[in-house]
Amino acid sequence: MSLVRQIKVNQLGYPVDADKIAVLTAKCSEFEVVNQKTKKIVYRGELSEPIEDQASNEVVYHADFSNVSDSGHYYIQADGVRSATFLISDNPYFEARQGILKAFYFFRCGMELTEEYAGEWAHKACHLAESIVFDNQECKLDGTGGWHDAGDYGKYTVPGAKAVADLLLAYELRPNAFNQAIPIPETDGVIPDILHECRYELDWLLKMQELETGAVYHKLTTLEFPGLDVMPEDDLDPQYLTPVSATATGTFAATMAMAARIYKPFDQEFAAVCLERAEKAWQWLLMNPDVPGFKNPVEITTGEYGDEDDRDERFWAAAELYRTTGNENYHQALIELADEDFSKTEFGWADMGGYGTTAYLLNGKALSNHDVYQKLMSELIHEAEKLLNNCSKDGYLISLENEDYVWGSNMGVMNKAMTLLLAHHFTGNVAYKNCALDHVHYLFGRNALDISYVTGFGDRPVMEPHHRPSVGDQVDAPVPGLVSGGPNAGLQDEYAAAHLQGKAPAKCFVDHEDSYATNEVTVYWNSPALFVLAHF
Numbered sequence: 001m002s003l004v005r006q007i008k009v010n011q012l013g014y015p016v017d018a019d020k021i022a023v024l025t026a027k028c029s030e031f032e033v034v035n036q037k038t039k040k041i042v043y044r045g046e047l048s049e050p051i052e053d054q055a056s057n058e059v060v061y062h063a064d065f066s067n068v069s070d071s072g073h074y075y076i077q078a079d080g081v082r083s084a085t086f087l088i089s090d091n092p093y094f095e096a097r098q099g100i101l102k103a104f105y106f107f108r109c110g111m112e113l114t115e116e117y118a119g120e121w122a123h124k125a126c127h128l129a130e131s132i133v134f135d136n137q138e139c140k141l142d143g144t145g146g147w148h149d150a151g152d153y154g155k156y157t158v159p160g161a162k163a164v165a166d167l168l169l170a171y172e173l174r175p176n177a178f179n180q181a182i183p184i185p186e187t188d189g190v191i192p193d194i195l196h197e198c199r200y201e202l203d204w205l206l207k208m209q210e211l212e213t214g215a216v217y218h219k220l221t222t223l224e225f226p227g228l229d230v231m232p233e234d235d236l237d238p239q240y241l242t243p244v245s246a247t248a249t250g251t252f253a254a255t256m257a258m259a260a261r262i263y264k265p266f267d268q269e270f271a272a273v274c275l276e277r278a279e280k281a282w283q284w285l286l287m288n289p290d291v292p293g294f295k296n297p298v299e300i301t302t303g304e305y306g307d308e309d310d311r312d313e314r315f316w317a318a319a320e321l322y323r324t325t326g327n328e329n330y331h332q333a334l335i336e337l338a339d340e341d342f343s344k345t346e347f348g349w350a351d352m353g354g355y356g357t358t359a360y361l362l363n364g365k366a367l368s369n370h371d372v373y374q375k376l377m378s379e380l381i382h383e384a385e386k387l388l389n390n391c392s393k394d395g396y397l398i399s400l401e402n403e404d405y406v407w408g409s410n411m412g413v414m415n416k417a418m419t420l421l422l423a424h425h426f427t428g429n430v431a432y433k434n435c436a437l438d439h440v441h442y443l444f445g446r447n448a449l450d451i452s453y454v455t456g457f458g459d460r461p462v463m464e465p466h467h468r469p470s471v472g473d474q475v476d477a478p479v480p481g482l483v484s485g486g487p488n489a490g491l492q493d494e495y496a497a498a499h500l501q502g503k504a505p506a507k508c509f510v511d512h513e514d515s516y517a518t519n520e521v522t523v524y525w526n527s528p529a530l531f532v533l534a535h536f
Ligand code: G3I
Pocket: 149, 150, 151, 152, 154, 302, 303, 304, 305, 403, 406, 407, 408, 490, 492, 516, 520, 521, 522
């Protein structure tokens, strides 16, 4: 990695009307904002008082240049050091937003990615063989399609459902952010590309449901991970449909209920199938109230996505089914679950209560139980207030606490921004939205490592993600638009353990292909980033 610059900015830039702050790790008397083209100094300012940043264990200073609001390219200089060149414009994140959505196309399994759409990252169709049902190995089913999970080629129901849900929610709340073609092969100018892209995953998710019972297979992977340089089409080991789980079935019911609602204006037939399947999954959940959390069979060593608590997934499913159908049975189920003690504000692959809360609140006060509505709203606001307060103490202005720098911390960064944006949606309090934007600045470079955590975007982006196609192809640049996991103090891979010992949490990251615990990519780290960017 190149030397970390002492002036950190969002390497993409800042919206014209937004607050604009750079973070400096060196003290200096004043800073200057320079117009890149004219070389003219357009603003001079003084640094803030020193701020002790816990997460990076550094003293930092803020340079506030919010007053600069003419569109253009700029950089900041102070005492002979300078920042990246960045853009101030009305729409500085447009390309990144398109790229982060396009990344889902690059994650596609089971079809050729042609040069027309994939450019130099084109590759042949992969994982076309029938899948073996692990518990009944005579039985083989079609499991083709969908998105690969991550840097590996597994397809897992729960994280796949989180990814689709973020995209569908982004579309529901911000349809105008998806007016323009990406383009992808299905682009038709009628159905927005984001819905075409989600359909690719939804069609696969439908294949994960056991038709006789309504339950949903937890995952579909090979027994072991393939080598890191294996291209998808060369990964020919048999793939297995593992036993079903309640978390998979719950998230399936929830996303299918969402899809039934959102696709209805475009494709009634598909919407009806989604609803029927969602209700079938719900019936299974009702008949199976006590299900142990999913455990990998001993022969299978790929990702587990284990989760002992399925109440949040049931809560989410009940909320979406109620919102889509208006059926009081789902409402009653939701009311009962809302009383139980689990987080109602999280958006992770393990804790999904936030989606249930969002669906219930979006459904509106009139159709809700007064007490439950108030309770969920106040929990969401309470969480947003906590995040706001965290940001005010953080040198890089984000809401993560030291213990949040875990595997996939960038999902945490974007999930928290999502929480703030939803709180803004329901209250109109712009402080929440501004704070969400600070999380975007962190993702694109205003962080302790001066790195953009999104491949292909920013002047110092991640270049060596733990992503098999990026490692295995002959192309120097990684597949673009991928959100890397980010700093992880857990150091759970050998490379991180060997190179990052003793570092502060926010610096436990290495842009190396072997570091899967810090530098892998996944669909469900991309998806909350897309939700967030749809707001700016
Ligand atoms: O939340 C706890 C925290 O309370 C605790 O203090 C901390 C200590 O390390 O751990 C935190 O939990 C971590 C958890 O991620 C947070 O989501 C676990 O240690 C960590 O092991 C766990 O990592 C998961 C990883 O799989 C290993 O199971 C990641 O969330 C998950 O995103 C990742 O998913 C993998 C798939 O298995 C396979 N495909 C690639 C994908 C991405 O790497």
